[in-house]
Amino acid sequence: MNKLKTIVIALLLTSFAYVLNAQENQADRIPEYEIPYELPSVENVKEVLNRIRMYYESTSLQHLIDSKTGEKISDFNTFNPNAVPSPGFSGEWSYTHGVVLSAFDYITKVTGDKTFFNNNTKFYEYVIENLPYFQNNSDKIKSSKIGNWGRILEFEALDDCGSITAAMIKTYLITKDDKYLEIINRTAEHISNNQFRLEDGTLARNRPQYKSVWADDMYMSVPFLINMGVLSGDKAYFDDAVKQVLQMADRLYIREKELFDHGWNVTSGDYDPRFYWGRANGWVLMSMAEVLSILPEDYQGRDKILHLYRSMVRSLANLQDGDGFWHNLLDKNDTYTETSCTAMFTFVIAKGINEGWISHVYGPVALTGWNALQTRVLENGAVDGTCEGTTFAHDNTYYYHRGKSIYATHGYGPVLYAGAEMIRLLQNNKIEIINTNFGSINSTFHFLLKSEWPEKK
Structure with a gap:
């Protein structure tokens, strides 16, 4: 009898241990995501966008100041040689600010929330109102640069x-303020x-090497050219935009x-060293997206741009890190994960x-x-983790x-x-x-095209 009790107790203990072990193994098998996989x-997205907008709006007073005293200039009858625009991101005349203002225009079109686009009219009115002060006194200005303009x-x-x-241009197409045209045409x-x-x-620079082509310059030129084509109705701007994408690709697309590749110069030619910098590839894809959005589908060269776009997306999906970011050098996982290129690729x-x-x-690539x-995006709306210029x-x-x-303001517009x-x-x-099934051993996102599936009855 004692022997039977011993056997029963042993079986119960074994069963209990098995259950505990199974529970422990089950927990070990559920993935743990450092960044929520949901x-x-x-x-939630709108809340993030508004946080960034409010931070951006807080960065500049948007008026002219004396660079030595910091005092606001109120007398415009006599030129102050120390006059500069007040500091701060939202008051800059810069390419990174251009990305933000284009994004504000886009957000308003997507959501109908005009608080974003209002920043566009406010900034450009600030520039137009104060630019003549410098233009009329250009002979008294010692530097080739006027502060953050x-x-x-x-x-x-x-x-x-x-x-x-x-x-x-995007702002002008809504406001129709002809005072914009002097800068646009210039x-x-x-x-x-x-x-x-x-x-x-092909648009190029003589820096840092003689006759250099930068991938960055695709964004510094092509969005303007394609939108100038919309504004003017002159298809020569469309043609130049297509030419820049394809001829830069001839030298830089690997x-x-x-x-x-980030850049190419005529001296190195076919044997130029290659560095796949994240943001440079982001500038390229942002430019292509602008062109593809505007050009008619049968426009000459558009199909070639679409092929480049698709091939880059295919490569980037494979290069995305397990936390959803991309690396500063895309093919080198020991470089840090970088914000601006991640935002550009997500977009x-x-x-x-x-x-x-x-x-x-x-x-799922975009979602993660x-x-x-x-x-x-920090609590105050600042965007962190962006590679410097x-x-x-x-x-x-x-x-x-x-x-x-x-x-490093290159990240704000892309986010x-x-x-x-x-x-x-x-x-x-x-x-x-x-959606994913939280707590499941095997669960992922699936994006299904409704038109491919039979209608549910």
Whole structure:
């Protein structure tokens, strides 16, 4: 009898241990995500966008000051040689600010919330109202730059005018304020006729190497050209935009990688070293998205741009890190994960799905990109983790050690764009999104194209 009791107790203990072990193993098998692997809500996305907007609005007073005393200038009858625009991001005449203003225009179109677009009219009115003060006294200005308005009086590079004036065109198409046209037309003259180009017409720079082509310059020129074509009705701007994309690709697109090299120069030619910097590839894809959005589907060269777009998206899906970010050097996972390129890729992939340029199966790539980006937006709305301004370099050490901060303003516009496109994706009635099952061993997102499936009865 004692022996039977011992056997029963042993069996019970074994069964209990088995149950406990099974429970422990079950817990071990459930994935743990550092960044939530879940479907965001439209309300959550809007909250993030508004937080960024409010931070942006707080950064500048948008008036002229004496650079030595910091005092606001109120007497415009006598020119103050120390006059500069007040500091702060929202008062800059800069290409990064141009991306923000273009994004504000886009967010208002997507959501109907005019508080974003109101920043466009406020800024451009500030510029137009105060620019004559400097233009009329240009002979008294000692520097070629006017504070954070840079070379606004006389453009020297694409950075000086392309992006910020592309946003100005978008704003003009709504406000119809003819006072914008002087700057718009001056930018068209610079990009079309004054900016340095290679013999075949490709926009280029003589820095840092002789006859250099930068991937960045696609965004510094193409969005302006394509929108100038819309404004003017002159298809020559469309043709130049297409030419810039395709001829820059001839030198920078690396077919084996399906990515763009950051830069190329004539001296190195076919043997130029290759560095796949994240933001440079982001600028390229943002430019392509702008062109694809505007050009008629049968426009000559559009199909080639669409192919480049699709091939880059395919490569980027594979290069995305497990937390949803992309790396500063895309093919080197030991470089840090970077905010601006992650935002750009999130935007263009979501945009491609919404417009039907790429398959809906890329949906989870965009979604996890957005989930990652939200973690870089601080409580006060500042965007962190963005790589500082970066030259066209020729060594890994430089790219590996680029700084990153909330003051690298290249990340703000792309994150705003990404959020706007994520709202469109979440509201896309052509797609059914199957959410993850929290706590499941095997669960992922599935984006299904409704038209492919039989109607449910």
